[in-house]
Amino acid sequence: QVELVESGGGLVQAGGSLRxxxxxxxLPFADSRMGWFRQTPGGQRESVAAIFETxxxxxxxxxxxxxxxxxxxxxxxxxxxxxxxxxxxxVYYCVAGTTTDPNEYWGQGTQVTVSS
Numbered sequence: 001q002v003e004l005v006e007s008g009g010g011l012v013q014a015g016g017s018l019r020x021x022x023x024x025x026x027l028p029f030a031d032s033r034m035g036w037f038r039q040t041p042g043g044q045r046e047s048v049a050a051i052f053e054t055x056x057x058x059x060x061x062x063x064x065x066x067x068x069x070x071x072x073x074x075x076x077x078x079x080x081x082x083x084x085x086x087x088x089x090x091v092y093y094c095v096a097g098t099t100t101d102p103n104e105y106w107g108q109g110t111q112v113t114v115s116s
Contacts, residue, residue, distance in 0.1 A: 002026040002105040004094045009110030014086055016114070020079040022094030022107055027075055029053060031099040034077040035070065038090035038112075048092070049079060054099060063087075084114045 008020040022034065035050025049070040050059040058070060069080040077094065094107035 002096060002103075004096055004105055004107035006092070006094045006107040006110045009092060009112045011113045011115065012084055014084060014114055014116050016084050017080070017082045018084065018112060019081070020092055020094075020110060020112075022077045022079075022096075024075040024077075024094075024096050024105075027096055027105075028098055028100075029075065032096060033098070034072060034094065034096045035059070036077075036079050037093045037095055037106075038088075039093070039109075040087075040090045046090075050095075051077065081112070084112075086114050086116050088112060089114050 003025045004022055006022045012018055031054055033050055033052045036048045038048050039045045048061050048064050049068055051070050051072050067083045071078045091109040092112050093109045097104045
């Protein structure tokens with residue numbers, strides 16, 4: 001059973017920074033992927049960033065490129081978010097999976113609010 005626990009959300013002014021953390025338990029490391037989705041107050045869901053252990057690939061959405069950095073240390077993934085904008089306000093969800101498991105696992109979500 002894979003469990004994901006997120007932390008690090010909060011309220012920040014535009015231009016500020018936040019770092020989100022996601023710690024996975026029960027997730028095999030070698031063939032896994034970890035990443036972040038977000039859901040805006042308007043209900044739009046977007047994949048923000050992901051890191052793939054199978055080939056070292058890193059993905060960023062266009063909105064995240066140049067401002068966000070995803071990293072991973074064993075079974076904890078981090079999302080460093082800099083130069084935050086009001087439109088980054090959303091609930092951020094950690095998502096994880098493996099190449100051999102058809103399930104995708106989601107964390108409980110952490111609120112990020114960016115004020116102007």
